[in-house]
Amino acid sequence: MKPGSNDKLAYANRFTVKASFILMLFISFLALRAWFVQIYRGDYYTKLSENNRIRKIDIPAPRGLIYDRHGKLILGNKRMYDLLYIPQYVQNEQETLTALSKLLHREPSAFAKTIKRHRGEPKFIPILLKQNLSIHERSLIETNKDKLSGIDIRGVSKRKYRPDLPVHLIGYLGEHRGDSKEDNYTYLPGDLSGKQGLERVWEKELRGQRGFRYTQVDALGREVNSEDKFSTFSLPEVKAIPGNEIHLTLDWDLQQATLKAFSEKNGAVIVMNPQNGQILAHLSAPSYDPQIFQDGLSVDRWESLLNDPFKPLFDKTTGGLFSPGSVFKPLIGLAALEEGIISSKNTHHCSGHIKLGSRKFHCHNRWGHGSVNLTKAMLSSCDVFFYQLGIDLGIDRVEKYAKDFYLGEKLDFNLNKEYAGLIPSAKWKREVQGGSVTAGDLANLAIGQGALLMTPLHIASFFSTIANMGYVWRPYVVDHLSDKNGNITLQNKPELLHEVAFVKKANFKLIKEALYEVVENIQGTGHKAHLPGIPVAGKTGSVQVVSLEKNRSRAKSTVSMKWQEHSMFASFSPLEEPEIVVVIVSEHDSEGGGGAQSAPIARSILEAYWNGKKTRSNENE
Amino acid sequence: MNDYLSHQLSRLNKQKRKEPSYYSFIIFFCFIALSILGLITLYSANQVYFASQVKHVVLGSFLFFAIGFLVPLRFFQSLAFFTHFVLFISLCLVLLFGHTAGGAQRWLHIGSFARFQPSEFIKVSTVLFLANFFYNEKLKSEFSISEIWLVLLNAIFVFLVIFFQPDFGTAGLLLAISLAQLAFVKIKFTRNNIYAFFALLVTSPVLGWLFFLKPYQKLRILNLLNPERDPLGSGYNSLQSLVAIGSGGFLGKGFMQGTQTHLYFLPARHTDFIFSVFSEEFGFLGCLVVFILFFILFSAGLSIAKESGDIFKKLTAIGLTAFLFLEFLINIAMVLGVFPVVGMALPFFSAGGSSELTVCVSAGLLVAIDRSNQRSSKDLL
Structure with missing residues (x-):
């Protein structure tokens, strides 16, 4: 007998006939159901399909x-x-x-x-x-x-959009380009997505x-x-x-005050808290109307925005590279103090110029400042004093201290295009410009000119580090995100990027006091930022755009605007435990030097800050 | 293996080939008719899938003829255990490394040119494996549960490995096929077996609901129980399917004339919901023709089982018929809105290479069993 062919015993033809009936039953049921749907209810569904559509x-x-x-x-x-x-x-x-x-x-x-x-x-x-x-x-x-x-x-x-919006910070929306599918989210034709600022960086959170x-x-x-x-x-x-909500560290009242104080100027303003890196106000001017992007932009409009000489689309706070000018002098001062080149008492004589090789380097005061010490040099912004310090320090030591203040590094602000800036070094000079560093290069560097480049955000970070005596905080503007129910989905914390290693607290103190004199002293270049009763420290700067001689030979009013100097002012307040840093960079605005144009702007911002603080504490009581 | 094959082939050549019985011709006829109807419908539903499906059907037809009319059945029987083992391993591989589509891992890539779904082919190998198990247990009139533990363990493991892909529809189908085969075997139940069975019957749905079912699967079951609650669109699929079928009426809207299909209202119209396309365009009459063709196919399958002399052939025929029938039943019930929306292809109609080949192999095996039956009845004479 063949294996398995014993069906008579074990495997009678159980169910094979019944199974046929079961199949028949099931299929009849399906046919009945089909009849019900197609014939009995056919008209109903036909009507649905032909006269009515589901959209x-x-x-x-x-x-x-x-x-x-x-x-x-x-x-x-x-x-x-x-x-x-x-x-x-x-x-x-x-x-x-x-x-x-x-x-x-x-x-x-x-x-x-x-x-x-x-x-x-x-x-x-x-x-x-x-x-x-x-x-x-x-x-x-x-x-x-x-x-x-x-x-x-x-x-x-x-x-x-409100008209007083910090557009470069917030950003604008434009028709989405690129992949229509992105992390389980599909962009439909005509959908908008963030193109600049927070709208771009936080697109995934904001879009919902x-x-x-x-x-x-x-x-x-x-x-x-x-x-x-x-x-x-x-x-x-x-x-x-x-979409999720973004809660900024920005102070709206202060932002308004900043906008008002900086009206009709071009450039950038950064207001931040030196103790943690929180941005309190952020301004890049001129700005543009984000509404036109949302509504679809015509080619003409786009081109006129692109070709505008004042670059309205461009965020100058992190993307604008400027020579810091005299605002850089505190670093030279600190380095010289630390290296023992000067003490607070040492004086140099300023005759109005210094001769390096065959070239004469002028002080901004042609008649000279006479005998100056560090404080005097700082408050009168004496160039000759700092020329000498720069030459005594040499390029390597200037670079060492600049690096120690995290200059020339990206600050990871994570908003718009950010530049690291440029701190010239001996190596850089050799590779890029050729030759070795001359005394002239050093003199220029010491007053923040020449190849040295910094963004307004860098200047703010630099002054924060002076103000808090040695800490470089990562600047940030987003405090936390929350979903529609108010649950916090992301909380940003202050982040220490770097701690200054080579500068003693005592020397920080000396420089801070010198900077305080710049504003406090009636002869100080920054006296226009003086606030009665509240200590303010700061440094002015005016940055040459073309060589000095070209402008000096003409009357001020005839100098074409694009050749005019940039006016800068960097400040913090108060002197002990400072809580606010204000940096003003006003382009082509040199009428009367940095102090004349930028210091009053900083003054109104500082005033608004302290007033706002007073009002809030009154309200709380 | 080669010795065995050459031996079988030489035996085949010596033997005067008996003509296949008329069951084979019935299956052959249904195979051709349903394949053509399937392709016509797919052409209307989605022409992109049509092109590749033609290739699958050509390859499948070749397999059908080769298995049905050329290769001896015993060859497949001898391969049953090995094939099943390989497919089970590849299912485990799918779980670990498989290609994800639509939230589930079902595909396994071979090299860079092909991918296949082992969960389709294992339907056939499970049938063969179970039938072969009983074939080897000679001269038994009745089995106790402890004697068939291997079969039960296999069924449970295959179920679990597919369930976690997750593909609840296919896993359930495989379990049902095995149960259908076991229904034709005499099994002696002790009282404890029955208690254990009922305990399992009660606890497994509860455990499954609590721990294993995906939210969308729960939703589909709830939607069937109560179509009013319908937050997420699986009810929308059912509704659109019903609108398509219902608006077909008695004669249908005609080939390529289905408005629901061509305005893209119908979901998954080339796979799970392809019968809606067919019913919309060919109406109630078309449905009846398809139902009758399928019924003839199943009846032929059962008749072949009935005529089979040995237990391997009988259980294989039962299992394959059960497989085709259950897929047909669940798919049609689903598109007619009387069963939850589970991923279940309609044999001969739904686009998809692995499922098409599996169906062709199944039909081919039925013919092979019939051919073998004719020969053994001659041997007995």
């Missing part, structure tokens, strides 16, 4: 809101309405466009042109015909919906998650009441999840 409607998520440190709303949203054209639902293109142009008083050819550009795309993708409809236009279209098959109005949440709902529409694309049609199915709806 999926996207619900765009509102972008996350942005608040200042006191919970004041800086950037919000508003509801706007767009006019859409959905080819799939259009019955007669000509008719629709003619009706539309009559209602909106526009040439039908303008609409036809837009539609033509989208030929070849799937027919169910809506085409944007017009943005930001007025209430009047909306009501006109709604009441004439029967003549406008395939025309739809979509409510979208858009950014509501789109929702959708299904609605029943008739052949004209009109929504019909779906209550009675779907007795057994409710149409699904997924709510949009708004």
Whole structure:
């Protein structure tokens, strides 16, 4: 007997006949169900499919809101309405466009042109015909919906920009380019994404998650009441999840004061807390209107923005490279003190110039400052004194102290394009310019000119380090993020980038006192930043854009604006336990030197800070 | 293996080949008819998938003929254990390294040119494995649970390894196929077995619900129990499917005329919901034709099982018929809105290489069993 062929014993033909019946039963049930759906309820479903359509409607998520440190709303949203054209639902293109142009008083050819550009795309993708409809236009279209098959109005949440916004910090929105799919998020045609500043850096947090709902529409694309049609199915709806909120370290009142104080100037202002690196105000001027990007930018408008000589699109706080000018002198002073080249008592004689080789290096005061010590040199910003210190220090030692203050390194601000700046060294000189460092190079470096380049943020960081006597904090502006329920999803903490190693606290103290004199002393170059009752320390600077002789030979008023010197002022307050650093960089604004133009701006900002603090403490009491 | 093959082939050549019975021709006819209907429907549903599916059908037909009419059945029987073992290992590999699509790991890549779903092919190998187990247990009239532990363990492990992909539909299907085969074997249950069975029956759904089912799977079950609660769109799929089928009416809207299909309202219209496309375009009449073709196919499969002389052939025929039937039943019930939306392909219709080849191999094996039956009945004479 063959193995297994013993079915008579164990495996009687159990069920094989019954199984056939079971199959028959199941298949009959399916056929019955098919009959029920296709014949008995056929008309009902036919009607649904032919006269009625289910349309999926996207619900765009509102972008996350942005608040200042006191919970004041800086950037919000508003509801706007767009006019859409959905080819799939259009019955007669000509008719629709003619009706539309009559209602909106526009040439039908303008609409036809837009539609033509989208030929070849799937027919169910809506085409944007017009943005930001007025209430009047909306009501006109709604009441004439029967003549406008395939025309739809979509409510979208858009950014509501206030005119006094720090645009470079916040950034702008533009049509999303590049990958449409990104980490489980799909950008639809016409979707916006952040292009600069916080909007770009925090795009993933701000954009939220789109929702959708299904609605029943008739052949004209009109929504019909779906209550009675779907007795057994409710149409699904997924709510949009708004983007996460950003809470900044920015102080809005101070920002306003900064904007007001800096009005009609070009350049950058940074206000930060030297004890932790929190940015309190941030300004790059001139600015631009972010609204025009949101509404779609014309080529002309874009080009005029790009070609503007004042570079309005450009964030100068981290991307603008400037010679720091006399603002750099405290570093030379500190290095000289630390290396024992001078003490607080040593004096040099300033005759108005110094002769290095065959070249004469002038002091800004042609008649000379006479006998000056460190404090006197600082408050009168005597160039000759610092020329001498620079030459005595030599390039390597200047570089050592600049590095120790984290200059020439990126500060990881993580906002817009950030430059590290340039601290010239012997190696740099050899490789880039050729030759070795001359006494002239050193003299220039000592007064913050020549190849030395710093961003306004660097200057702020540098003065913070002087103010807090040795700590380089990473500057940051985002304090925390929270979701729509107020749960904190990310909390930023102050981050120590570097600790100054080569400078003693006593020498920091000496320099701080010298800087205090610059503002306090009636002869100080920064006296215009003086605040009665509140100690302010600071340093002025004016930076030559072209060689000194060129300007000196002309009367001030005839000097073309682009040849005028930059006016700088860096300051902190108070002297002990400073809590605010203000840096002003005003481009081509040299009328009367750094002190004359920039110091009063810093003064108003400092005043606003202390007033604001007083008001808040009063309120709390 | 080669010796065995050459021996079998020489035996085959010596033997005067008996013509296949008319069951083979019925299966052959259903195979051709359903494949053509499937391709026509897919052409309407999605022309991108159509092109690659033509290749799968050509390859599958070749397999069907080779298995059904050329290679001896015993060859596959001898391979049963080995094939099943290899597929089980590759399923474990899929869990570890597989290609993820749609939130589940189902594919295994071979080199850079091909990928396949072991969970499809294991449907056939499980059937062969179980049948072969009983074939080797000679002269037993009845089995106790302890004697078939290997079969039960195999069924549980295969279930688990697919369940965690996660692919609840296929895992459940495999379990059901094995149970269908076991229904044709006499098994002696002790009282304890029955208690244990009921305990398992009660606890496993509870444990599964609490620990193993994905949220979307729970949602689908809840949606079937109560279509009113329907927050996330699986109800939307069912509704659109019903609108498509229902609007087909008696005669259908005609080939390529389905509005639901061509306006992209229908989800997964080339795979799980392809029957909605068919019903929309060919109506109730078309549905009846397809149902009848499938019924004839299944009946032929059962008849072959009935005529089979030995237990391997019988259980294999039962298992393969059960596999085709269950996929058909679950898929159609799903698109008709009387079963939860689970990922289940419709044999001969749904696009997909692995599933198409599996179906062709199954149909081929049924023919091979029939051919073998004719020969053994001649031997007995």
